[in-house]
Amino acid sequence: MSSITAAGDRAATKVTNTKVIQPAWVRVVHWVNAVAIVLMIMSGWQIYNASPLFNFTFSSSITLGGWLGGGIMWHLAAMWLLVINGLVYLTLGMVTGRFRKKLLPISAKGVLDDTKAAVTGKLSHADLSTYNQVQRLLYTGIIVVGILIVLSGLAIWKPVQLQYLTALFGGYDTARYVHFFMMAAIVGFLVIHVALALIVPKSLRAMIIGR
């Protein structure tokens, strides 16, 4: 009887030692999304350059497609990758309970406390399986941004067939600005996200090999 319990304990210890931080499906959709989002941003910049909303254009060294037609081709091809992969992510995130377990709850106080801890270098990264409050806020926020950038993109692409969606974004011209600012939010997120992954390399490892 005691030997069974001991074996059980050993197995339990082993499980915690090799605990999967990021399950395989998360890693797959994460990296597919990474490719899709980079293609979308770079081709989006190419399209932006054809009729800039602001007093600047993106350098051709960081745009994709070579010219407007090429940029559109990339953008409207990669959108399938982004949207299908995004739908898989949202579905699995809800079905597996990952969103509920990982992203909730978020409180204003928690976010403030963790932000303070982070800037004073006191935020613990010992347990990567639990997101701190700042991570929860950013990861939840970027999901909302992701949904908005796709919807505003559809509103620009199909302002006649999906005219109610376009109207919801304040019309065609406003939807372009929404689409742009959502891109800016994603780029801002990416800068922080990549920087932090490099500062805490084991989080990057977990997103590659799972542990």
Add this chain to the structure above:
Amino acid sequence: MIRKLRSLIIPGIDKDLLVKDATKLMPDLSRRRFIASGASFGALTLLTGCDVSDSLSAENLLTHMSKFNDMVQARIFNPNTLAPTYSEKDIKRPFPFNAFYAEDDAPDVDGKEWKLEVSGLVQNKKSWTLDELHKLPEVSQITRHICVEGWSAIGSWQGTPLRDFLKLVGADTNAKWVHFRCAEDYTSSLDMPTAMHAQTQMTFKFDNQLLPRAYGFPMKIRVPTKLGFKNPKYVVAMEVTNDYKGGYWEDQGYNDFSGS
């Protein structure tokens, strides 16, 4: 102006080397089959039903995806959905001139000499003078012109519905395309469902004035369910056809359907 599609290929990747590396990883039989099939993305995706003899390149994949998007857009297109209309005060004045050439180089068509050539799958192939066309029933629309570049402008166009004209000349409306040729040899094709859309218009006036040279005198095709480049100006010929004849920008890589 005509830029090479070559630039679509991912820079820094030698496609031949990529194929070589990929085939090395395969067992013999599948390697032989893979090479025999032209090592194509088409064979890998099948999504677009593309020709397996196509070669491996981002360019090919993108062209297939663009065709796939044409198909998706044709399905999304609802012939009964009207483009939103606006009021007089929304009209952009002056309405922007846009073409692949400067405004000074726009065709200067003599309305007295001009005739609209009608050909292809139509019963009556007679050419039409401008006076004859001006006698057709006139409808008006204030709609948003959306350029492939991203900008948009609301304009006011008057003319006769293209679908009424197609019926008048006995066009085979089961044909696939209506192809337009313009005075400066610009071309564009409209799919028949779009050509038959209630708001697709043979336009003779802008803002209730005879169409000025900048906006396509003597005739423009106004299609509020398409991007601007599918709204040809200075039209001289219309052909109803089952053969896809492309267009000036479509041939260079702009998405063919480009529906709004």
